[in-house]
Amino acid sequence: MAESNIDCPQLTDNNNDKINNIDENDKNNLLISLTNLLILQNTHNNCNNNFTNQFEELIMLNTGTQNSINNEGHEISNYPSFLNNVPIMNTKNNNELSLVQNKQIPFVFQIPKRPDHGTQGREIDLKANFFKIKIPYINIVWYYVEIFPENCPRKVNRQVMETLISTHPNIFGNLKIVYDGKKNMYSKEILSIGGDMIEFEVNIGVNPNEERLFTVTIIYQNTISLQLLDDVFNGLLSNVPSECIKALDIILRHLPSIEYTPVGRSFFSPPDNLIIERINYRPESAKLGGGREVWFGFHQSVRPSELRMMLNIDVSATAFYSKVSVLHFLCQVLEIPIPEPREKLSLSDAQRVKFCREIKGLKIEVTHLGQMRRKYRICNVTRRSAYSQTFPLDNGNGKSTECTVARYFSDKYNIKLRYPFLPCLQVGQENRHIYLPIEVCKIVLGQRCNKKLNDSQTSIMIKATARNAPDRESEITSLVRRANMIDDEWAKEFGISINDEMTEVKGRILPPPKLMYSRDTKSTVIPFQGVWDMRNKQFHTSFEVKTWAMACFAEQLHVRENDLREFTVHLRRISTDAGMPLIGNPCFCKYVGGVSQVEPMFQYLKTTYPTLQLIIVILPGKTPIYAEVKRVGDTILGIATQCIQAKNVIKTTSQNLSNLCLKINVKLGGVNTILLPSVRPPIFNEPVIFLGADITHPPAGDPKKPSIAAVVGSMDAHPSRYAATVRVQSTRQEIITDLAFMVRELLVQFYKSTHFKPTKIVLYRNGVTENNFLNVLQYELRAIREACMSLERGYQPGITFIVVQKRHHTRFFVCNKDERVGKAQNIPPGTIVDSGVTHPTEFDFYLCSHAGIQGTSRPSHYHVLWDDNKLNSDELQILTYQLCHTYVRCTRTISIPAPAYYAYLVAFRARYHLVDRERDSGEGSQPSETSEDTTMSNLTRAIRVHPNASKVMYFA
Numbered sequence: 001m002a003e004s005n006i007d008c009p010q011l012t013d014n015n016n017d018k019i020n021n022i023d024e025n026d027k028n029n030l031l032i033s034l035t036n037l038l039i040l041q042n043t044h045n046n047c048n049n050n051f052t053n054q055f056e057e058l059i060m061l062n063t064g065t066q067n068s069i070n071n072e073g074h075e076i077s078n079y080p081s082f083l084n085n086v087p088i089m090n091t092k093n094n095n096e097l098s099l100v101q102n103k104q105i106p107f108v109f110q111i112p113k114r115p116d117h118g119t120q121g122r123e124i125d126l127k128a129n130f131f132k133i134k135i136p137y138i139n140i141v142w143y144y145v146e147i148f149p150e151n152c153p154r155k156v157n158r159q160v161m162e163t164l165i166s167t168h169p170n171i172f173g174n175l176k177i178v179y180d181g182k183k184n185m186y187s188k189e190i191l192s193i194g195g196d197m198i199e200f201e202v203n204i205g206v207n208p209n210e211e212r213l214f215t216v217t218i219i220y221q222n223t224i225s226l227q228l229l230d231d232v233f234n235g236l237l238s239n240v241p242s243e244c245i246k247a248l249d250i251i252l253r254h255l256p257s258i259e260y261t262p263v264g265r266s267f268f269s270p271p272d273n274l275i276i277e278r279i280n281y282r283p284e285s286a287k288l289g290g291g292r293e294v295w296f297g298f299h300q301s302v303r304p305s306e307l308r309m310m311l312n313i314d315v316s317a318t319a320f321y322s323k324v325s326v327l328h329f330l331c332q333v334l335e336i337p338i339p340e341p342r343e344k345l346s347l348s349d350a351q352r353v354k355f356c357r358e359i360k361g362l363k364i365e366v367t368h369l370g371q372m373r374r375k376y377r378i379c380n381v382t383r384r385s386a387y388s389q390t391f392p393l394d395n396g397n398g399k400s401t402e403c404t405v406a407r408y409f410s411d412k413y414n415i416k417l418r419y420p421f422l423p424c425l426q427v428g429q430e431n432r433h434i435y436l437p438i439e440v441c442k443i444v445l446g447q448r449c450n451k452k453l454n455d456s457q458t459s460i461m462i463k464a465t466a467r468n469a470p471d472r473e474s475e476i477t478s479l480v481r482r483a484n485m486i487d488d489e490w491a492k493e494f495g496i497s498i499n500d501e502m503t504e505v506k507g508r509i510l511p512p513p514k515l516m517y518s519r520d521t522k523s524t525v526i527p528f529q530g531v532w533d534m535r536n537k538q539f540h541t542s543f544e545v546k547t548w549a550m551a552c553f554a555e556q557l558h559v560r561e562n563d564l565r566e567f568t569v570h571l572r573r574i575s576t577d578a579g580m581p582l583i584g585n586p587c588f589c590k591y592v593g594g595v596s597q598v599e600p601m602f603q604y605l606k607t608t609y610p611t612l613q614l615i616i617v618i619l620p621g622k623t624p625i626y627a628e629v630k631r632v633g634d635t636i637l638g639i640a641t642q643c644i645q646a647k648n649v650i651k652t653t654s655q656n657l658s659n660l661c662l663k664i665n666v667k668l669g670g671v672n673t674i675l676l677p678s679v680r681p682p683i684f685n686e687p688v689i690f691l692g693a694d695i696t697h698p699p700a701g702d703p704k705k706p707s708i709a710a711v712v713g714s715m716d717a718h719p720s721r722y723a724a725t726v727r728v729q730s731t732r733q734e735i736i737t738d739l740a741f742m743v744r745e746l747l748v749q750f751y752k753s754t755h756f757k758p759t760k761i762v763l764y765r766n767g768v769t770e771n772n773f774l775n776v777l778q779y780e781l782r783a784i785r786e787a788c789m790s791l792e793r794g795y796q797p798g799i800t801f802i803v804v805q806k807r808h809h810t811r812f813f814v815c816n817k818d819e820r821v822g823k824a825q826n827i828p829p830g831t832i833v834d835s836g837v838t839h840p841t842e843f844d845f846y847l848c849s850h851a852g853i854q855g856t857s858r859p860s861h862y863h864v865l866w867d868d869n870k871l872n873s874d875e876l877q878i879l880t881y882q883l884c885h886t887y888v889r890c891t892r893t894i895s896i897p898a899p900a901y902y903a904y905l906v907a908f909r910a911r912y913h914l915v916d917r918e919r920d921s922g923e924g925s926q927p928s929e930t931s932e933d934t935t936m937s938n939l940t941r942a943i944r945v946h947p948n949a950s951k952v953m954y955f956a
Helices: 013-020 024-050 054-063 154-166 227-233 242-259 326-334 349-359 405-413 455-465 469-482 489-493 561-577 595-608 625-637 646-650 654-667 739-754 770-789 873-883 898-913 917-921 929-942
Strands: 122-128 130-134 139-148 184-187 197-207 210-225 261-263 266-269 287-289 292-304 309-321 363-366 375-385 390-394 400-404 423-427 434-437 441-443 503-509 548-552 588-591 614-619 640-645 688-696 707-714 722-729 760-766 798-805 812-814 831-833 844-848 860-867
Touching: 122 831, 130 503, 139 154, 139 242, 154 197, 154 210, 154 242, 184 242, 210 242, 242 261, 242 266, 242 292, 242 489, 261 292, 266 309, 287 455, 292 455, 309 455, 309 469, 326 349, 326 441, 349 375, 375 434, 390 405, 400 405, 405 434, 469 812, 548 561, 561 646, 561 654, 595 625, 614 625, 614 646, 625 640, 625 898, 640 646, 640 654, 688 739, 688 898, 707 739, 707 898, 722 739, 722 898, 722 929, 739 770, 760 770, 760 873, 760 898, 770 798, 770 860, 798 873, 844 873, 860 873
Parallel strands: 548 588, 548 614, 614 640, 688 760, 760 798
Antiparallel strands: 122 503, 122 812, 130 309, 139 184, 139 210, 197 210, 261 266, 266 292, 287 292, 292 309, 363 375, 363 441, 375 423, 390 400, 423 434, 503 831, 688 707, 707 722, 798 860, 831 844, 844 860
8 A cells, every 4th residue: 555645734832832822612623633634644654564454355265256245235345434533553552551541632533412312102201300400600619629638538628628617707708618528619709818829727626635737728720600501501512511510519419418428429327317218117127237237318410401400319328337346346247146255255267357358448436545536447357366466565765565455455544355365456557556456446437338248238238228119209309308408508609409399201112123033933022011921932043952961069968869850851841842952861960079070070071972062050059160160161161051050950940941041042052032124223234243342340449350341242133143252451440451352353253154244333332431431432432443444454334332321320200100010110111211301412312121120120321422323313222222122041121232231241251260360360569560461461361262162152
């Protein structure tokens, strides 16, 4: 390819001077134009070295020609002309930041505007938990606040600012100042600080006998005009100004931040002092066990809508640590009775480790100093008891002697410890050797539990928080009044008021698609309220299972031989009815020992039975055996495995067995059901690949484990079959760093599977927060484009990039009682809302595609970040709803499109593949860059599935 002749201007100092002399809008447009030219030149220059015409090679190998013809007779190498200004990333070094991340160029890709509103479906009247905000279009003065010492809790910072304001009436007067507890302060008038900055010294009492000095610097930042919001609603401004949203949010959060315990965007109160009015509530029902309890509260956030600003309010619940003595906490965690005083109770190593894991990082207050309730943070639990744990005690003459904690408390405080054989709590910094007996410590109130709940606690939490839709609606409405939102004096200071009625919106109920089963009979079914029945129907595509094995890891006393025989008979009958017959009895059926037996047994089976297609594994319950089965089956040997709980073998049902067959069929390469071609949207008229992408992060408080990114892609025209690719990456990173390679793999697999190049790509991206939309778009859209161009020069399929969000607090309630569905009286499956409470300018909508089983249904929120394919609202909404019907593991619609859910499953499965390796990846000192790269490389190899598994949906 000849060198590019594009004359690309350089951004010299002279150019920058010219840029600075024009207005902001023209400056933005010029910067983007110059950037696009730079990028375009970069693209042309890199073509010579980086492009490998792999598609052309594949086409010539398979067809002997350079162009393929699709079913409509179109030559599919001729594509529409799409955006060319795409920089080539250096994919050899995934740690290298993109241009946007380095802030060398402005955002090139801008989020598209809403093309229209949908019209398909039957109308339904709804209420949304959005409350209208009345705003005067005034100016608000924004100040930046610095408090030293830094990194104090918000509660302490608020106390500092409250003291400062009350002691300086000459500056603050009668103004009601709003403060977020960190860096931002707002006033309705400019303060008399004699310039842009002023510094204060503030003394506050942290304890009755102790004061602490703080230095506070207040710096004028900006004057914010709320008139800009009116300009947005009147179409004069395209982007919602974030500084206005931020100011309103902080103003409306000021009062609840003072009165309640804030966590993120939510506010909570203890179980004995509820904010919300809960029906049939009993405080004891909030106890979760293990020193944890449920706190109820509410979420609130300021949201722009099509007509005005709204306040989104929802009831919320989360786990907190109970305010109990550390002794009681220990007994609850270890599930042991409270010991009698002087009892020689000590902890085993296992008990101490469990207790330490739970209490480490928590704040405690001491009870042996009278009114001085000094607080500490726990850094460790000692191996030795208070009776034997020593520390260097200063004698006052410059020398020290070793003294036990028990003796110190006896001599210093005249306290004879009641439990001297329990370990001590080490508090503060580990090198300071501050030890406290457990019995003089108490858990500080208001500490949220960030650790994962166990199964029992999760069950109690769900039971305590699940509310049917009418009850939730009632609780939210009463909450607005009980939380003083109407009489908020800080909001009134700025002339802001909240309507106490939920917003009424128009929704539509989309019709469900027809689903087609057996290719021979072409039998169809229409889902009703998100559910359908496949009885008397057979899978669309299936195979005979001629060689299969069964391994039972449950004890023979629990699962008897007769149970296995009956289970086998029923499974064969159901599988035959579904068109996927399991032929004969299993070639191998034995009871097996623990985890260590999995790999040798699987190796034996593969060697002894070369045509083995499936291993059914019976598990005694939640056990490490599951992870090992999947690791060996998926990554080592490439054998399809299907696990089932022993309780479902002993007492089996046709429904359970039918669901089992759904999974087995796709793991063997079959197709359960497809969308009836005649009902699919027009986007299916050309070759299209559907991608799903997700990142799963390790649990909070576990910084050593990596995050896992997964991408799946459809491999047929239905779309029913999917291939997967997965990577490990740096923990908590929100961008899929290796996306270019991952998409490239899937595009090649799509071509090998269909002999077509996709002319359109539709990506459903899971788990992106709104403040990351632009960053994710800049990097990941470029990565997809790079993946395409690395395969063939000029290959630019149209890309539609949609973010799917489940973690939000939008809820809809049906106005007409007769239209409510299910026990929980929810909105019907297929309910869609794309007006009233959606974004004022951008392309987003809410879709509740599933039938709520318990509690109030949560719709999924879809936000289009890019759309080359120019889909209108109806086409995208119907497509999305139909993809929610193609999930292979059940005969129900799911809450998000199948590709997005599959990406989650792939990432979750990869976590099992890493069970032992993650533990090794973060030990020791901070690794060097080389060792970290090596570790990540090892982890990536560990999650790479066997070639046999990669050809089927092993993750189903």
